[in-house]
Amino acid sequence: MSKGNIEVPLRCKGIAVVLLKKFDNEYKVLLLKQATPVLQDAWCYIGGGIEEGETAWQSALREVEEETGITKFSLYTSNKFDQFYSPDEDYIYLAPVFVGYVDDEQDVILNYEHSEYKWLSFNEAIEHVALPGNDEVLTFIEKHFVKNTPKELLRVGGVV
Incomplete structure (x- = not known):
C-alpha cells in the first residue's frame, strides 16, 4: 500500500x-479584555467570524461596531494574518488582520463579549496580548502603519 502525503487544511x-x-x-492600540468563556480575561484586539454573504473586510467593519460601538474609522488591510493550529480539529486557522484609524471623537462602548478596554502604547500592548503571535502582529502594524504611512491601495471599504 502506498502512503500519500496528508495535508493539514487551512480555514x-x-x-x-x-x-x-x-x-x-x-x-x-485598543485592547479588549475577553468576558466570554473562550479566552476568559485575556487581552486581545478585535476578532470575529465572517458571516454568510460578507467579505472579510465587511466582517471587520461589523465586528468593530458590534464590539466597540466605533463607527468612524479608516480601514486598511495589513497583509498580515493571525494564525494558529487546532490540534483537536487538525486544521490551521488564518484570519486576515485589518488596521483601523479611529476618529478622535469616537468613544468605546463595549458589548457583552468584553469587560474592559485600554488604549495602550505599542510596547504596553505587546506585553498585554495573550496569544503567541499577537506580539508579532502588533510589531508589524507599528512598523507599516505608524512609523510609515500605508499605501492607499491597502484601504478597504471606502470612508466609514
Whole structure:
C-alpha cells in the first residue's frame, strides 16, 4: 500500500482588527479584555467570524461596531494574518488582520463579549496580548502603519 502525503487544511472563517487612535501625537492600540468563556480575561484586539454573504473586510467593519460601538474609522488591510493550529480539529486557522484609524471623537462602548478596554502604547500592548503571535502582529502594524504611512491601495471599504 502506498502512503500519500496528508495535508493539514487551512480555514479562514474570521478576521482580526487592530484599532489605532492618536493621543498627544502618539498612536495607541485598543485592547479588549475577553468576558466570554473562550479566552476568559485575556487581552486581545478585535476578532470575529465572517458571516454568510460578507467579505472579510465587511466582517471587520461589523465586528468593530458590534464590539466597540466605533463607527468612524479608516480601514486598511495589513497583509498580515493571525494564525494558529487546532490540534483537536487538525486544521490551521488564518484570519486576515485589518488596521483601523479611529476618529478622535469616537468613544468605546463595549458589548457583552468584553469587560474592559485600554488604549495602550505599542510596547504596553505587546506585553498585554495573550496569544503567541499577537506580539508579532502588533510589531508589524507599528512598523507599516505608524512609523510609515500605508499605501492607499491597502484601504478597504471606502470612508466609514
